[in-house]
Amino acid sequence: MDTDPIVEVRGLTKIYRQGETNIVALNQVTVGIQPGEFVVLMGPSGSGKSTLLHLIAGIDRPTSGDVLVRGINVAALNESRLAEWRNRNVGFVFQSFNLIPVLTAAENVELPLLLTGLNAKRRREHVAAALDLVGLTERARHLPRQLSGGQEQRVAIARALVTDPLLVVADEPTGNLDAKSAHDVLGILQSLSREAGKTVIMVTHDPKAAAFGSRQLHLEKGEIVA
Amino acid sequence: MTILGFIRKNALRNRRRALLSVGSVAVSLFLLVTLMTLIRELTIPPEDVGASLRLVVRNKVSLAQPLPYKQLSLLDRIPGVVAVTPFTFFGGNYRDEKVTSFAQFAVDPVRFTNVFVESRSSPGQIAAWIANRTGCLVGMDTMRRYDMKVGDKLKLTGTFYPCDLELKIEGTYQGSVDDRTVFFHHKYLDELTGDPGSVGTWWIRVAAADASGDVVSAINRTFQNTSAEVRAESERSFQMSFVSMWGNIQVLIESICSVVVFTLMLVTVSTMSMAIRERFRELAILKAIGFRRREIFTFILAESFGLAALGGLIGIGGAALFWGLLDVQKLSNGFLVYFEVVPRTMARAALVAALLGVVSAIGPSLAVARTSVVEGLKTLD
Amino acid sequence: MVIPLRYHVRNVVVRWRSTVATLLGIALVVAVFVLLRSLAAGIEKSSAQTGDPRNILVVRKGSQAESSSLVTREQLQALQYLKGIALNAEGKPLISADVITLISAPRAGGTGEANLLIRGVTSRGRELRPQVHLTTGRWLEPGKREVVVAENLARRFAGLEMGGTLKAGMGRLKVVGLFNGGGSAYDSEVWMDADEARLLFEREMYSSLILRPIDDDAYRSLTNTIESDKRFALRAEREVDYYAQQTLTAVPIKILASLLGSAMSIGAVFAAMNTMYAAIGSRTREIGTLRVLGYSKMSILCGFLLEGGLLALLGGFIGVAVSYGLYQYVILRGITFGTMNFQSFSETIFQFSMPPALLLLGLAFSVVVGLIGSILPAWRASQIPVISALKSL
Incomplete structure (x- = not known):
């Protein structure tokens, strides 16, 4: 097994400009994440946990420092390369699900696959497998508004998985869910890391959710404290 | 998807x-x-196929100023001129209309048919029109609009002339650029107005389109320094002069x-x-x-x-x-x-x-x- | 409970980015509408301001314009001895015959030709039209082939300036004076001596007669006498009434104004609708909160109608201001417009006319557009459930 870290964060700093003042969201963060880990980022609001997640996932750019994922310096990629990289390597799960309302569950899951060279038949197979994994095969033809919050989030997870990414990142995935649905969603994320060997990184402020992870990182004022 | x-x-x-x-x-x-x-x-x-072969001659002073009838024999003799017809705007109103949708012109029927060769009309009807001094030729658009039939009477109240026309529809035509106009005998108009010996304009057909420039200058020269100087021009530039009036x-x-x-x-x-x-x-x-x-x-x-x-x-x-x-x-x-x-x-x-x-x-x-x-x-x- | 007006006013102002296109759209719609209407009003005004209320104009029955009317010398003879015609200082009856014809003349700047209306008048004809006054040069002398020209016309035609010459067939007419017709149809005319005009243009007959009755009773008896005599076949009416009816020229512009006005107002309604929907869409939570605070559906509906109306009114103000500015500019610079008069086939000169009522009409127009455009969005806003105040998104 590969024991090299899959994600290497080195001296990562992010400074936001807000009006006249600079806000340091992340300050010289260095951390490594091993393949198959389920890392939970915790901390109070404004601690920089979401910023760290965004930078690892390549949807934001650091002020300084590097993010290496499988040896690729994400921060150095140009806009178009970065988009392509995200498509292949990162699956996203958001707090507010962010499904496209006009598309059915299956179509939402299919969306990232449209960017790959797969033909329609192969795409359908991948979609079916991903929906099966989150236990929503029979809801494939439903529109997001016909689904419960928990189901919507599970569709979002299926969408994150369908391209078979290296990383699954989740930003407060249970923030909008009731306890039962949250438990289901976290169970799925946990089994992804334990059984499928996926690397999962999740931001949450809920200690109960954090308990599902294999490692917890606590951030405060832009630095890892534990 | x-x-x-x-x-x-x-x-x-x-x-x-x-x-x-x-x-x-x-x-x-x-x-x-x-x-x-x-x-x-x-x-x-608008323009039709025959336009390039037609000239319009008006009084140099303005369109409102008539031309003497005696110019006709001179015009006939100008080289390149195939046919000439008098062409006088009547400006009558039909029924109680304030602004009638079709114009009426007094022409010489025989000469007219030689100037306007492209519009279609049956030879029998043309012959009937030529034969009847108070007959008229009506465009198909006008026939349809007012639901007229050949043989109907057509009464027009003069606004430009102090007289009214009582015409009989002898024939119809179509295929011209404006199939609305009514044509009638100039002789009939002369009769009603006491034969002043004048016409509104002359319309002329020339033998070839490329010679029309020469014909235009020949006509203008012919009447230079007479009491009725003329302005000859192609049908197109005549129409364009109305655009300029806007x-x-x-x-x-x-x-x-x-x-x-x-x-x-x-x-x-x-x-x-x-x-x-x-x-x-x-x-x-x-x-x-x-x-x-x-x-x-x-x-x-x-x-x-x-x-x-x-x-x-x-x-x-x-x-x-x-x-x-x-x-x-x-x-x-x-x-x-x-x-x-x-x-x-x-x-x-x-x-x-x-x-x-x-x-x-x-x-x-x-x-x-x-x-x-x-x-x-x-x-x- | 009514939502404070301030709330809506501030929203219109704060959200200016999304409203600016709509505002501008409505402003331009209103400006175009007002300008076209003022154009038509200008044309109508020039004929409505023509003539003297004391005068009677006599034309041939059936003719539709003075230029196509015919009056014989015998008729003039017969009419001038009718009872009831006022006398001038020299004791002569105030009656005059005009000869009207057209001359095709080149425009200044070499942009084609147009017909000029030539009016042959007598000295009494001038006396009968006090609204025409000389501004430059002197009055024409009969027999010397002289003309006086309306100032506005002189600027627009080549050779019509003071001292210029106008060609009429073999004749050469010299411009010896310029006159101002006080915004009337005379401002588009060239005047010369009546008998000279008859000679030059080979006219046996006159075109029209103008005369002044002593009083209203004389007016009635004179018109009665003239119109009832079958031999004459003449029509007599007050000069001002006759000209007020000569409105045909403005018809196409009026048609254009209503065509553009209605089509553009549909476009403007769409724009207003769009803006209001967007405004309401992004304020769903806010509206839910207002409902929580106790505002009724009705007050939400009215509030948003008001907001739409307000937005449009603002646009309307801009539009009216723009068109008024343009109007002032045109007036100050003395810019005139010319087109073909459909009755006389001659060039007619006019200016914009922008009465206050037209400006108000423009504003009303904008408010109506705003209200119509806001009905559906406002209705939707009023249907937003209270619960949306609590939704996180």
Whole structure:
């Protein structure tokens, strides 16, 4: 097994400009994440946990420092390369699900696959497998508004998985869910890391959710404290 | 699902918005086509095949000044002239109409048929018309409009002349540039007015179009320094002189029209841009999933282009259909005659529609390009 | 409970980015509407301001313009001894015959030709039209082939300036004076001596007669006498009434104004609708909160109608201001417009006319557009459930 870290964060700093003042969201963060880990980022609001997640996932750019994922310096990629990289390597799960309302569950899951060279038949197979994994095969033809919050989030997870990414990142995935649905969603994320060997990184402020992870990182004022 | 299917679903997601976008494009282009047709109508006089062979001779003073009848024998002898007919505007009113939709001219029937050779009419009817001093030849458009039949009486009240005409319809014609006009015997008019020995204008057919310039100068020379100097010109430039009479109001209307079009374009672009901006958050999700800028631009462009194309189709097609079915002549009191939406106008309007689609995509595209995924996700619906 | 007006006013102002296109759109729609109407009003005004209320104009029955009317010398003879015609200082009856014809003349700047209306008048004809007064040069002398020209016309045609010559067939007419017709149809005319005109244009007959009755009773008896005599076949009416009816020229512009007005107002309604929907869409939570605070559906509906109306009114103000500015500019610079008069086939000169009522009409127009455009969005706003105040998105 590969024991090299899959994600290497080195001296990562992010400074936001807000009006006249600079806000340091992340300050010289260095951390490594091993393949198959389920890392939970915790901390109070404004601690920089979401910023760290965004930078690892390549949807934001650091002020300084590097993010290496499988040896690729994400921060150095140009806009178009970065988009392509995200498509292949990162699956996203958001707090507010962010499904496209006009598309059915299956179509939402299919969306990232449209960017790959797969033909329609192969795409359908991948979609079916991903929906099966989150236990929503029979809801494939439903529109997001016909689904419960928990189901919507599970569709979002299926969408994150369908391209078979290296990383699954989740930003407060249970923030909008009731306890039962949250438990289901976290169970799925946990089994992804334990059984499928996926690397999962999740931001949450809920200690109960954090308990599902294999490692917890606590951030405060832009630095890892534990 | 395909990318195209996704674009379609997305565009129609907010039906109301899509409808408003399509609607405002349609209204703009309807108006654009209408105005372009109006300006065309005001600036380009109609023309038919025989026009290049015809000349019009009027008094140099103005159209209102008559020409002496005795000029005819001189005109006949000018080389290159094939036929000459007197052509005098009567300006009568039909029934109680304030502004009658068809003009009436007094002509010499035999000579007339030699000048206007291209309009179709049955030889029997022409012969009957020539034979009857109070007979007239009526254009098919007028026949249909007033539901007239050959053999009917046609009474016209003079406004230019202090006399009324009592004509009998002996025949019809069609295939001329304006199938509305009524032609009658100049002799009949002379009888009613006490034979003043004058005509309004002369209309002439020349042997060959390329020789018409020589004929024009020959005619002008012939009557130089006589009591009735003339102005001979081609039928086309005669018609154009009416366009010139519109004066600078035409410029004014044209500039107002450009403001109108600009306004509607502005509104349309803003409507369509808003439709796309509404989905900012979704575009950010697409970005996060791995769609590149290029692909997102394609989405935006395809959507705005599609909406514009649909609106264009409705607006341009609607205008063509609307003005085709409507009796514009009657509605405008005879001021507008043809109001034909020609393919060239439609093509130009279609180009504007395409441009609208592209321009509307620019704003949102720039905004999407500028916004990072993180910011985009923070945008509320 | 009514939502404070301030709330809506501030919203219109704060959200200016999304409203600016609509505002501008409505402004331009209103401006175009007002300008076209003022154009038509200008044309109508020039004929409505023509003539003296004391005068009677006599034309041939059936003719539709003075230029196509015919009055014989015998008729003039017969009419001038009718009872009831006022006398001038020299004790002569105030009656005059005009000869009207057209001359095709080149425009200044070489942009084609147009017909000039030539009016042959007598000295009494001038006396009968006090609204025409000389501004430059002197009055024409009969028999010397002299003309006086309306100032506005002189600027627009080549050779019509003071001292210029006008060609009429073999004849050469010299411009010896310029006159101002006080915004009337005379401002588009060239005047010369009546008998000279008859000679030059080989006219046996006159075109029209103008005369002044002593009083209203004389007016009635004179018109009665003239119209009832079958041999005459003449029509007599007050000069001002006759000209007020000559409105055909303005018809196409009026048609254009209503066509553009209605089509553009549909476009403007769409724009207003769009803006209001967007405004309401982004304020769903806010509206839910207002409902929580106790505002009724009705007050939400009215509030948003008001907001739409307000927005449009703002656009209307801009539009009216723009068109008024343009109007002032045109007036100050003395810019005139010319087109073909459909009755006389001659060039007619006019200016914009912008009465206050037209400006108010423009504002009303904008408010109506705003209200119609806001009905559906406002209705939708009023249907937003209270619960949306609590939704996180």
